[in-house]
Amino acid sequence: MTKTDHTPLLQLRDVRKQYSIRTGLGLGEPLTVTAVSRVSLTLRQGETLGLVGESGCGKSTLARLILGLEKPTSGDIHYRGGRLDEWRRLDLRRRMQMIFQDPFASLNPRQKIGDIVEEGPLIHHMGSRKERKEAVLQLLGMVGLSPEYANRYPHEFSGGQRQRVAIARALALHPELVVCDEPVSALDVSIQAQVLELLADMRKRFDLTYLFISHDLSVVGHVCERAAVMYLGSLVEEGPTESMFADPLHPYTKALLAAAPIPDPDAARRRAKLSGDPPSPIDPPGGCPFHPRCNQAFEPCSRVAPQLAERAPGRRTACHLYDPEHQATLATTAAKETL
Ligand code: ADP
Ligand code: MG
Secondary structure (H helix, E strand, O other), X not given: OOOOOOOEEEEEEEEEEEEEEOOOOOOOXXXXXXXXXXXXXXXXXXXXXXXXXXXXXXXXHHHHHHOOOOOOOEEEEEEOOEEXXXXXXXXXXXXXXXXXXXXXXXXXXXXXXXXXXXXXXXXXXXXXXXXXXXXXHHHHHXXXXXXXXXXXXXXXXXXXXXXXXXXXHHXXXXXXXXXXXXXXXXXXXXXXXXXXXXXXXXXXXXOOEEEEEEOOHHHHHHHOOEEEEEEOOEEEEEEEHHHHHHOOOOHHHXXXXXXXXXXXXXXXXXXXXXXXXXXXXXXXXXXXXXHHXXXXXXXXXXXXXXXXXXEEOOEEEOOHHHOHHHXXXXXXXXXXXXX
């Protein structure tokens, strides 16, 4: 069984991140990209929370904010009840670790595997040299790599093996939170399941909390107890994966599920097709960010941004379809359509 104990480990309140960019020759006024737009989210101790959404919706930006690698433009992030920016940097670096999508880019090609795994403990002065070397060999064994590999270089390994090294490196510091950003997206399908299984084993063994980022809903359904769905920088739905997958609330979640290769007995869900690309975060649509692509949009959607609110036990969504304030309009619209 999992050890989720409902204590909030990480809390995001109204977190927004904007970037200024210059296009073309860099002349003229800079443009503003809103990569993350007012996200509120809680990660509980011991859980695996999935963060899903199409490419460019702000998942990696949110990950960098959580890890303290970048500062939010507004809003705040609390870790273990304390403001993230008040934690000592080195302390956070130990407590939070990250596993990246591309194990080719994330491992230094000039470092031996053993040194890669030992680097964190060395920086944090953990144990004696002998103890560290022993711990490295033990970790390599745990992630399914032969201890002899400690003296080899990353180029000698396959993508799946490199991801195992990245996992060993992350675990070497005994972290509390591991942010996995598309950890299997770059791997062959046949290898993905093995790496996911390893991540699940390590979570149990070390009592870890995961933020698991993926554009692939079926992967999230396999490994996460809870999921948050992101669209154009905003959360549109959040709740337990089981009930969300069985009965998605937000039209965007429905569309994502319709496109995912998951057995689907629900015909209504199949009708909800997603066409076109998400709009640009430089000039996002007013009202609900999803309304231009939504097949259930009605009067308030282009005008008012819906708030994320609990609409079923333990389940939150940001959609006017469930907003009591707009039920009357919805009924009138539906009546007109049937005439
Ligand atoms: P995802 O990980 O979901 O694919 P990202 O968080 O990488 O999305 O990006 C979200 C949006 O923010 C994209 O439009 C991206 O181009 C933009 N973005 C991310 N980082 C920067 C940056 N440093 N400067 C400007 N724009 C950025
Ligand atoms: Mg990303």
